[in-house]
Amino acid sequence: MPALPEIEAGTAELETIFRDLHAHPEIGFEETRTAGIVAEKLREFGFDDVHEGVAKTGVVGILHGRGQGNRRVGLRADMDALPIQETSGLDYASQNPGRMHACGHDGHTTMLLGAAKYLAASRNFDGTAVFIFQPAEEGLGGARGMIAEGLFQRFPVDEVYGMHNQPTGQPNRATICKGTAMAGASFFDITVTGKGSHAAMPQQSRDALVTASALVGQFQTILGRNMPALDSAVLSVTQIHAGSAYNVVPETAQIAGTIRFFKPEVRDLMQRRMREICAGFATGFDVSVDVEFREIFDVLDNDPALSDEWLAAAADIVGQDNVSNRSQPFTGSEDFADMLQVIPGAYGNLGHAGTVPLHNPGFVLDSAILPVGASIYARLIERRLPLEAA
Missing domain, CATH: 3.40.630.10 (Zn peptidases)
Known part of the structure; x- marks a missing residue:
């Protein structure tokens, strides 16, 4: 029936x-x-x-x-x-x-x-x-x-x-x-703070947007090079915000997104590697990078x-x-x-x-x-x- x-x-x-x-x-x-x-x-x-x-x-x-x-x-x-x-x-x-x-x-x-x-x-x-x-x-x-x-x-x-x-x-x-039926989820918010400048003289800046863009691609290496092959996870950057004018190198850029996981230890690995990558980029690009994670969903x-x-x-x-x-x-x-x-x-x-x-x-x-x-x-x-x- x-x-x-x-x-x-x-x-x-x-x-x-x-x-x-x-x-x-x-x-x-x-x-x-x-x-x-x-x-x-x-x-x-x-x-x-x-x-x-x-x-x-x-x-x-x-x-x-x-x-x-x-x-x-x-x-x-x-x-x-x-x-x-x-x-x-x-x-x-x-x-x-x-x-x-x-x-x-x-x-x-x-x-x-x-x-x-x-x-x-x-x-x-x-x-x-x-x-x-x-x-x-x-x-x-x-x-x-x-x-x-x-x-x-x-x-x-x-x-x-x-x-x-x-x-x-x-x-x-x-x-x-x-x-185990559905993934747990963390949301992340990352703020890159550099030094703004005139867009015609970018050598005077420490470009937050360039750093943020590089971070987006680098995060994906975590899945391919740090994650155990038999574990499943997702890392998605879903937002990037920077700048307000055509002729200004922005001083700050924000990245946001989510990671999905089926084991707490996988979540911890992903978060640790994201923090380490951000710290390395902060040194390499001479900017500051602040990272915040929020635990939103448990594994179902x-x-x-x-x-x-x-x-x-x-x-x-x-x-x-x-x-x-x-x-x-x-x-x-x-x-x-x-x-x-x-x-x-x-x-x-x-x-x-x-x-x-x-x-x-x-x-x-x-x-x-x-x-x-x-x-x-x-x-x-x-x-x-x-x-x-x-």
Whole structure:
């Protein structure tokens, strides 16, 4: 079956919620409208408790099943959008300039709301379901913020699950990678300070832009000449800023970017070599080079046994032929990893039509997966908190 019948029957409502969220995207820690809609819906569905303002804009809903069991299972969805100008051409495209749900978090939120409505009506489980609507997944530390505010002390769970859409062109294909599944990430900011001059007399300068440009190329040698051959990593310079005039050699230049890794020791190696290269260039070019690293995402590790449970719930909905545990580790990052550092759980992917990649201004989430994802979330609760027959 493509979805639980009760959830399938509510597809039109899910579509309405999704389109509204898509048209009104909000970036991290600014999801006030989105959080308000989530909290209103949970109360409308009859949730036992709804808590707002967790890590500024996070929402947590508590739902008790018909049984009296003590086990508690968490389900998590992210709510934030990206600072991207949408070019999808959808009739429900973003109405907020420079803001877009280019990663499908509007769909994730809608799917979890679909599961919430179904489970609130049936309560066909024994124990407590904890619904976590997280802000600021896109590199701003929403998961860490919720954890720091006592998420799992205030709302304890025994295990926690998440899900991400994947524009693979394979609708309803559910996949998971057991163990190490997604990369950790550091962001870096590097400032080169030299001496400015007239562009016609560059010999009077210590050119920060030339130094910065050379650093960009030199960093790539770390992967080819310092990284063990069997380890995987990514180093991407994504920003370089310098200068403000045609006839001025700039005094400063800024470089920014990210490194991705699957082992902390690989991260440490990359950061050490970047610092050493910067120190060498500072001496060689007679400039100063300041380096700052920020740890943004942990490595995401799926519990192997709970990965099987996620797949079993998905198989109940999409069929055994449409699930796979052979997904390969992915160099993208996801801050659900922070929750998995505290609570065991699993994070899977659900394929849908369309192949425009995530974080692209033309990305379109296929809304046909909304009842499918909602049903997988619901089945996770029913399977992990089974209600004993009377």
